[in-house]
Amino acid sequence: MRGHVRERGKGNWYAVLSVRDPQTGKRKVRFHSLPDCKTKREAQTACAKLLTETSSASHVSTSKTTLREWVEHWVSIGCPGSKRRKEVGQRSIERYSELLRCYVLPALGDRPLQRLQPSEIDYLYVTLADKISPRTLHHVHIVLGACLGTATRTGKFARNPMQRLVKIPAPGEPDHGMVLDQDQLRALLRGFKGRTFYSMVATAAFTGARRNEILALRWSDLDVGNRTLRIERALEATAKFGMRFKEPKSARGKRTIAIDDELVALLVAERERYLRIVAGVPDGAEVDLSLVKLPPDALMFPGETSLTKPRHPNGVSKEFHRKATALGFPALRFHDLRGTHETLLLDQGVPVHVVAARCGHDPAVLLRSYAKRTKRADTSAAAVIGTIARAVLS
DSSP states (O other), X not given: OEEEEEEOSTTOEEEEEEEEOTTTOOEEEEEEEOTTOOSHHHHHHHHHHHHHHHHTTOOOOOOOOBHHHHHHHHHHTTOOOSSTTSOOOHHHHHHHHHHIIIIIHHHHTTSBGGGOOHHHHHHHHHHHHTTSOHHHHHHHHHHXXXXXHHHHHTTSOSSOGGGGOSOOOOOOOOOOOOOOOHHHHHHHHHHHTTSTTHHHHHHHHHHOOOHHHHTTOBGGGEETTTTEEEEOOEEEEXXXXXXXXXXXXXXXXXXXXEOOXXXXXXXXXXXXXXXXXXXXXXXXXXXXXXXXXXXXXXXSSBOSSOSSSBOOHHHHHHHHHHHHHHTTXXXXXXXXXXXXXXXXXXXXXXXXXXXXXXXXXXXHHIIIIIOOOOHHHHHHHHHHHHHHHHHHHO
């Protein structure tokens, strides 16, 4: 293997490598631009480095692939990250594609992948900082890092530009929403009583299940005798496949939880209502409902057209927010019922690992992201420290 440098114009250096093809034995000439070299000595040093990399099989062949083309390929193979054995869900793939398509590709999409510079990514982050939230900008950074990390592992880069950024976007403070105390939760449930969403809201508040897990519950998941509820699937709304059922996003998501007598009675009454609908029997009419059967895959909280067709998750969130706002909770989201459930249990002294297992969480994530404070918990903490203070100062 041989090589030398040439200058094309003032300070425009490039390397000329003569490489022997191991299969045919013939020599091939390769040209490599050296844009960072201003003098002949710098160009000769860079050329020697190229020769070393090529001979040690660490050299990356020149490619005209653009960032846009690579992103399309990365999305098409399922957006693999550093944990290559972990499959990415379809909804996540669509979200990753959306972030790159909306915020990265308009500025850098036409850049050749191998010429992408850290300074260009730094400047992109500066321009985006005034347009999107810090949390979204951090997500853009994470997704772009995974995309370019895959390019590095597959030999598209010799050195990942993401590793040479001047500044990495901070995630900012996450929005954990609000948490209701017992009195507020009582007022909310009373406001929903008598409405279609009442049993769904009560299930969310008393189980801590996620919205899409609740929408995927079937009557076969309810064990009245043992007073348990089995959670083993979740609803996923995607652009490619529409609405479909999938396994929970982690192994912890599959779980069987104990439920109280009040919730059991509420769900039994809800199932009886659907049995009357199937039988065509009005409320109050005496009939043996044990002879009526629901479809095997009948949902607990189905859509309006079929007992096996789910509601759309976005519609559920919008309707819940509309009613919650009318009841005096304008900042409350459906997902906040999950945080409320977890916080109330922790306030009552239930061990962290028990609450985490019940809600399908990692205990560390539970404490970091979902263990919020209620006014009553803060008052209790103040009372405890007051007792300690009196004992110490007396």
